Amino acid sequence: MLKPQDIVVLLKVRGLSGQWTYSELAKSLKMSSSEVHAAIQRCSLSGLYSDQRRKVLKPALEEFLVHGLKYVFPTRPGALVRGMPTAHSAEPLKDLLVTNDRDIYVWAFGSGRVKGQEIKPLYRSVPEAVSEDPQLYEMLTLVDGLRVGKVRERELAAEELRKRLYD
Numbered sequence: 489m490l491k492p493q494d495i496v497v498l499l500k501v502r503g504l505s506g507q508w509t510y511s512e513l514a515k516s517l518k519m520s521s522s523e524v525h526a527a528i529q530r531c532s533l534s535g536l537y538s539d540q541r542r543k544v545l546k547p548a549l550e551e552f553l554v555h556g557l558k559y560v561f562p563t564r565p566g567a568l569v570r571g572m573p574t575a576h577s578a579e580p581l582k583d584l585l586v587t588n589d590r591d592i593y594v595w596a597f598g599s600g601r602v603k604g605q606e607i608k609p610l611y612r613s614v615p616e617a618v619s620e621d622p623q624l625y626e627m628l629t630l631v632d633g634l635r636v637g638k639v640r641e642r643e644l645a646a647e648e649l650r651k652r653l654y655d
Contacts, residue, residue: 490530492561493519493611495553497527498536499627500617502544502653516621518613546653554646558635563608565593565636571600572615574607575632576641578625584644593636607632627652 500517501508510528514521531537536548571594572578576585592604597615609615610628618625630652633645 490534490536490560491527493523494527494531494534494536495557495561495631496611496614496617496624496628497524498531498544498549499631500621500624501528501537502546502549503621503623503627517611517617519611550650550653553631553634553649557631558642561610561635563632563635565605565607567606568603569594569596569600569606570603571595571597571606572618573602573604574609574629575636575645577602577604578629580626580648581629581633581637581641581644584648585641593632607636623652 496517497513497519500513504513510521510524514524517524528537528539531544532539534552535545536552537544573582573592574595575593576582577592577594592602593607594600594602594604595609595615596606599619600615610631614628618628627649630645630649633641634649637645
């Protein structure tokens with residue numbers, strides 16, 4: 489059975505070029521090597537990752553993210569907190585939608601400069617990990633757009649996610 493952090497690991501691996509080690513991947517995601525290894529194994533069993541080719545199976549990942557993620561790893565906006573913008577409150581969705589300043593979604597983060605409703609990230613280390621990886625940040629904000637967005641937001645998030653998955 490997949491765990492939320494598996495999606496974070498897959499999206500990070502998808503963005504890597506060349507060889508990587510579990511230790512390097514774990515360090516970049518602020519996870520342990522054993523957590524990363526277990527995530528890759530679960531993704532392999534689920535048909536989202538190929539161990540033999542060491543590649544993310546993009547069509548399967550796209551299908552899961554667009555059609556299943558919101559049911560498997562749902563979230564709801566919570567209390568007002570200071571944090572890092574996500575979903576439609578962050579790029580690229582922020583530029584594509586007209587939003588209300590009262591509907592800002594954030595991941596709680598001590599160094600955050602934006603106040604908004606808390607969205608629980610897929611894994612606790614996400615805000616720290618994405619502060620060093622803008623590409624992963626974009627991907628995970630789009631994933632949150634799929635998790636918490638209304639119909640129009642989900643459609644735009646899916647379209648933008650597809651563009652980035654296959655680049």
